[in-house]
Amino acid sequence: MPLAFATDTDAAIPIHVIDADKADSAIPAAAKAWAATHGFKGGLGKVLTVPGADGQIAMALVGYGTAAKRARGRFHMGTAAARLPKGVYRIAAGLNDADLEEAALAWLLAGYSFDRYRKPKDPIAALVPPEGIDAERIATIANGEALTRDLINTPASDMGPDELEEAVRALTADHDATLNVITGDDLIPANFPMIHTVGRASTRAPRLLDMRWGETGPQLTLVGKGVCFDTGGLNIKPGGSMGLMKKDMGGAATVLGLAHMIMGLNLPIRLRVLIPAVENSIDGNAFRPQDILTSRKGLTVEINNTDAEGRLVLADALTLSDEDDPDLVISMATLTGAARVAVGPDLSPFFTDNDAHAAAIAAGGAQVADPVWRMPFHDPYEAMIEPGIADLDNAPKGGFAGCITAALFLRRFVESPYVHFDIYGWQPKAAPARPAGGVGMGARAVLAALPKLLSL
Structure with missing residues (x-):
């Protein structure tokens, strides 16, 4: 079911959000004795319901912790949403306007559960949308994130290139967009040689998914890595490294979630989404180390590791993205383990040569609690990707x-x-509002930054 706010608002239980630094004055007078009895002092994530004369819940106190504790995380209201008894609630006091939007989004995201293969969990408590926020916008963003999570969480047995195409078709139909698909050996005459090469060893045909939406405004092209499972190819991954490879289409899942947000909010842009959807498998026709491939752009690539396949399929899609002169191209990919070593799993590293774009994305991420970190396109390292025998090396030696x-x-x-x-x-x-499993990263930061990125 879609993530949604409560519509029955008449009997909503008031929530008082309590800053631990101001607990003495923030706890309502009618609840002070009850809070003292239960030792409630506004600790982060703590929840206390206060009964009325009839024994029903009259109000709820939600601990917001100290400013120092809050700074060490995000989506803290998601913890309260998961802990409160079932019912309908409204935020009555304790949050400023800047925090209400994050709190509302956190509440909706806390209601996400991936239940495709098990009995569905009981729904969490419902929230009346706080006054002053755009509830429809928040719900659209939450459901874009839910789409991303669902796609990543689905195992490769049920999320191969065929099923990823079906998901894009469903999104296309929902938003009255258009979709063009090039599949299997048709990729060769269409000049997508590297997409075909990476995916040809699988029994599930590779393809390029090309979705368009919008008639006016600047053009944004999103390119998402859609490697539905990555064995590593002939440079096969060890078992420990292959265990999470259902998420190697996380870039595609994230751009689709972002596309849902953009289209659902009816932003005044022309949107194009390109997804090279493949499975990197092993067979007699799998591509090999030391092979040299010619890309759509004409650049040749020496293959020094078949497990560095994501950049190959993205290269052909990026070349296509350039061909209709977009105002901005954004690619998203679960591309390298090196990025995880650099910034860990919580930050979204991004690269751009444009300082204004970098500032807009950083500001957007801070605004919507979607942390990002700029990394450098360091030109002196260009020599590292030039093998000498071809134009480019897909896996430079040295590990740096x-x-x-x-x-x-x-x-x-x-x-x-x-x-x-x-x-x-x-x-x-x-973590609050983020169960273990697939998660969107960077999409909300980009969404918040789009007015500056595209001069909307």
Whole structure:
């Protein structure tokens, strides 16, 4: 079911959000004795319901902790949403306007559960949308995030290139967009040689998904890595490294979630979404180390590791993205382990040569609690991706600056203004409003930044 706010608002239970630094004055007088009896002092994530004369819940106190504690995380209201008894609630006091939007989004996201393969969990308490927020916008963003999570969480047995195409078709129909698909051997005459090469060893045909929406405004093209499962190819991954490879289409899942937000909010842009959807498998026709591939752009690539396949399929899609002169191209991919080593699983590293774009994305991420971190397109490392026998090396030796060299590789295929995100797409441990499993990263930061990125 879609994530949604409560519509029955008449009997909503008031919530008082209590800053631990101001607990003495913030706890309502009618609840002070009850709070003291239960030792409630506004600790972060603590919840206390206060009964009325009839024994029913008259109000709820939600601990908001100290400013220092809050700064160490986000979506704190998601914890309260999961802990409160069932019912309908409204935020009555304790949050300023800047915090209400995050709190409302946190509440909706706390209601997300991936139940495709098990008995559905009971729904959490419902929230009346706080006054002063755009409830429809928040719900649209939450459901875009839910789409991303669902796609990543679905195992490869049920989320191959066929099923990813079905998901894009459903999104296309929901928003009256258009979709063009090039599949299997048709990729060869259409000049997508590297998408075909990476996916040809699988029994599930590779394809390029090309969705368009909007008739006027600046053009934004989103390119998402859609490797539905990655064995590593002939450079096969060890079992421990293959265990999470259902999430290797996390870039595609994230751009689809972002596309849902953009279209659902009816932003005044022309949107294009390109997803090279493949499975990197092993068979007699699998591509090999030392093979040299010719890309759509004409650049040749020496294959020094078949497990560095994401940049190959993205390269052909990025070349296509350039061909109708977009105002901005953004790629998202679960591309390198080096990015995780650099910033961990919670930050979304991104690359751009444009300082104004970088500032807009950083500001957007801070505004909507979607943390990002700019990484450098470090030109001196260009030599590391030039093998000598071909134009480019898909897996430079040495192991240094892996996320930077991968980003530099992709930049070779784009002439338009370009931003690249190397995301993780996975929540290793449960956190407020983010259960362990697939998670969107960077999409809300980009959404918040779009007015500046595209001069809307």
